[in-house]
Amino acid sequence: MTTTSAPQTTLPTETAAPPAPGPRDDAPHAGRVPGAGSPLATAHAQLAGAVGFLGYDDGLHQMLATPRREVNVAVPLRRDDGRTVLFHGYRVQHNVSRGPGKGGLRYSPGVDLDEVRALAMWMTWKCALVDLPYGGAKGGVTIDPREHSDAELERVTRRYTSEIMPVIGPERDIMAPDMGTNEQTMAWVMDTYSVNQGYTIPGVVTGKPITVGGSLGRTTATSAGVVHVTSAALAEEDADLSEVSVAIQGFGKVGSHAAAIFAARGARVVAVSDQYGAVHDPDGLDVRGLFEHVAATGSVVGFERGAAIDNDALLALDVDVLVPAAVGGVLDEEAAGRVRARWVVEGANGPTTAEGDRVLAKNGVTVVPDVLANAGGVVVSYFEWVQANQAYWWTAQEIGEKLEHRMQHAYDEVSSFARREELSLRDAALVIGVQRVAEAHQIRGLYP
Numbered sequence: 001m002t003t004t005s006a007p008q009t010t011l012p013t014e015t016a017a018p019p020a021p022g023p024r025d026d027a028p029h030a031g032r033v034p035g036a037g038s039p040l041a042t043a044h045a046q047l048a049g050a051v052g053f054l055g056y057d058d059g060l061h062q063m064l065a066t067p068r069r070e071v072n073v074a075v076p077l078r079r080d081d082g083r084t085v086l087f088h089g090y091r092v093q094h095n096v097s098r099g100p101g102k103g104g105l106r107y108s109p110g111v112d113l114d115e116v117r118a119l120a121m122w123m124t125w126k127c128a129l130v131d132l133p134y135g136g137a138k139g140g141v142t143i144d145p146r147e148h149s150d151a152e153l154e155r156v157t158r159r160y161t162s163e164i165m166p167v168i169g170p171e172r173d174i175m176a177p178d179m180g181t182n183e184q185t186m187a188w189v190m191d192t193y194s195v196n197q198g199y200t201i202p203g204v205v206t207g208k209p210i211t212v213g214g215s216l217g218r219t220t221a222t223s224a225g226v227v228h229v230t231s232a233a234l235a236e237e238d239a240d241l242s243e244v245s246v247a248i249q250g251f252g253k254v255g256s257h258a259a260a261i262f263a264a265r266g267a268r269v270v271a272v273s274d275q276y277g278a279v280h281d282p283d284g285l286d287v288r289g290l291f292e293h294v295a296a297t298g299s300v301v302g303f304e305r306g307a308a309i310d311n312d313a314l315l316a317l318d319v320d321v322l323v324p325a326a327v328g329g330v331l332d333e334e335a336a337g338r339v340r341a342r343w344v345v346e347g348a349n350g351p352t353t354a355e356g357d358r359v360l361a362k363n364g365v366t367v368v369p370d371v372l373a374n375a376g377g378v379v380v381s382y383f384e385w386v387q388a389n390q391a392y393w394w395t396a397q398e399i400g401e402k403l404e405h406r407m408q409h410a411y412d413e414v415s416s417f418a419r420r421e422e423l424s425l426r427d428a429a430l431v432i433g434v435q436r437v438a439e440a441h442q443i444r445g446l447y448p
Contacts, residue, residue, distance in 0.1 A: 039118035039328050045354045047121070049427060050434040060438060067117055068135075069093040073163035075141055077156050080149055089160045091139040093173055094120035097440035100171055101137030102127055102378060104178025105185065107153075111140035115328075119349055123378070125433030126371040130410045132382045135437075137173050139164070145180045154188050157181075161192040168193065170203030170389065176381050177207040177253070179327075183219070187212055203388040206381035215384035217399035218377075223257035224400070225376015226347045227265065228407040229368050230321060233343055236415065242266030245282075245319040247341070249273050249311060250326030251300050254347045254374065256291065258323060263287040267321075271306075271314050274299055275326075278314045279306030315339060324351035331356040339365060346370035361424055369426035371433060372414055379406050 044065060051061045075087040090113050093101040103123040116138045124136025141160055145153055167173055175189055186208040193204045202213030210216065217224075231241050246267050248255045251274045259269050268284040276299045279285065286305050293303045301308065315322065315330065316338040324330055325347030331339065336356035344360060345368040346352065352360065352367060360367055380403055387393050394402075418428035 038114060039350045040114040042329075042350060042354050043118040043121045046426070046430050047434065050430040053421075053423075053427070053431055054435055054438070056438060060441070063441060064095070064434060064438060065121075067092050067094045067120060068096055069167060070113070070117075071164050071167055072113065073160065075143075075156055075160050075163065077148075077152060077159070079152055087141050087143045087156065089139070089141040089163065090116045091164045091167060091173070092116045092120040092137060093167065094136040094138075095124040095437055096135035097437060097444060098128060098135055099133035100135065100169075101173035102132070102134035102381065103137035103139065103173075103176070105139040105141075105175045105181050105189070106178035107141050107143050107145045107156075107180030107185075109142060109144040111142045116140050122349060122371055124437055125430055126375050127378060128436040129371055129414070129429055129433040130375045130379055130406055131436075132378065134174075134378070134382070138178075139175060140178075143180075150184075153185070157185055157188040158192045161189045162196070165193060165196060168204060170201060170385070174203065174381070174385060175205045176377070179252075182253075183207055183209045183214065186214075203385050206384040206388075207377075208384075213384075213388050215380060215387055215399060216394070216396040217403065218380045218384055219253075220257040220261070221380035221399075221403060222254045222347070222374050222377035223261055224403060225379065225407050226254065226258045226323060226325070226345055226373050227261045228376065228404050229373050229411050230262075230323075230343065230345045231265075232408055232411040232415075233345070233366060233368050234321075239320075240266075244268070244321055245270045245284075246321045246323060247271040247280075247314055247317045247319045248323045248325055248347075249278075249314055249330065249351075250324065250348060251290075251294065252326065255323065255325035256294070258325060258347060259285075259287050260291070270319060271309065271317055272300055273311050273314050273326075274301075277301040278309045278311055279303045280309045280314070280317070281306045312338075317341070321345060323347050327351070329353055331360070333359055336360050336365075337363075339363070341365065343368065346373045349374065357424075357426065367424065367426055368411075369429050372410060372425070372429045375410065376403055376407060379403055 071091040073089045075089045077085050120136045120138035127134040186205040190205050194200045207218050208214040244267055246262050246269050248259050251272045259272055263269050269287055270282055271280040279300050290303055315335055318340045321343045322341035323345050328350035331352040333355035336359035343366050349370050414425055414429045418425050
């Protein structure tokens with residue numbers, strides 16, 4: 001299908017506002033100075049554009065750019081063979097003006113403080129954008145979970161939780177699963193925190209198993225949110241999910257469920273990938289068969305009802321919708337130039353660099369940004385937190401309806417603002433989120 005789009009104005013990130021402050025050389029655990037294209041550099045550039053549009057002064061800009069609190073901890077692990085190894089863990093609470101911190105915990109060998117800072121900042125704008133009473137936070141441990149047994153991961157999780165315990169809690173900072181973690185990880189966090197407090201506190205985490213206070217619909221919430229906003233974006237061009245082809249980069253927690261939901265709603269899922277490779281069928285993949293293949297082999301590679309391609313080729317496929325749902329920074333300037341999709345819907349956090357964004361805008365590609373597109377996870381996390389605090393549980397249908405309403409409303413707000421101000425959806429979403437956080441700062445005032 002072919003459509004045309006109105007020209008969009010990109011916020012002038014280089015000159016509109018003073019550069020966001022970077023870490024001082026003498027600051028403890030300052031992390032490396034973010035380079036161009038890094039998640040933190042991208043997050044700072046996006047904030048600078050929004051601040052310039054809103055006309056905020058340098059003092060407010062610096063407050064919005066600087067994390068409220070950062071924790072850097074050592075996480076020793078006694079391995080199953082008796083050896084002791086040391087990992088580094090982080091928790092960043094970027095902003096708590098609108099409520100307690102909220103954000104995932106990721107286990108990945110690439111985790112560092114700058115990445116966690118960027119992810120926490122994006123969570124701040126995301127929570128404000130979908131109007132949740134949260135601030136943004138994020139955590140991580142620099143570890144490859146694939147190299148460790150479940151027993152070792154449990155010990156890492158419990159030690160990490162005990163180290164950051166003074167700054168977390170249902171009224172302070174609420175964790176959720178992220179890359180490399182899952183509902184079992186959250187159960188360990190909840191148990192460690194609860195044992196130390198002396199009673200069960202399910203609201204300290206979200207995304208935990210149903211049997212210990214989790215919410216129906218949480219596992220697929222991010223994916224469902226991606227599909228909801230895709231449907232909303234298509235509707236603006238008088239298109240329907242049943243009319244489009246979709247390529248999904250990443251077949252993990254977000255991408256796999258998104259593929260299933262897209263297929264169930266009639267879209268033609270023509271390609272998916274994971275870290276090992278990708279498969280493609282222009283007539284549409286058998287998503288149910290693909291799930292069975294991944295369960296049996298651990299990868300999409302080797303799926304007989306699809307041709308093998310690489311990840312770079314997937315990003316350049318001639319499809320209607322491209323969903324980057326894996327890691328950050330995959331759509332840089334070069335990769336963005338090869339994108340032929342009409343819509344890019346960001347299931348991952350930060351998959352498009354600032355340079356990639358400019359290229360996509362120049363080429364007329366509509367980008368539904370991560371702070372909107374993947375907000376379904378934190379929306380249902382909020383529902384889970386509310387249910388835990390009330391000890392009253394909603395049905396799956398109630399959760400689904402509430403999620404769809406919240407995502408549709410957020411998309412309509414962003415789209416309307418973008419049209420009125422002639423901005424891209426990303427810039428409109430960031431301006432709305434930043435403005436709501438800034439208003440909370442200003443209304444609360446500065447203490448003392």
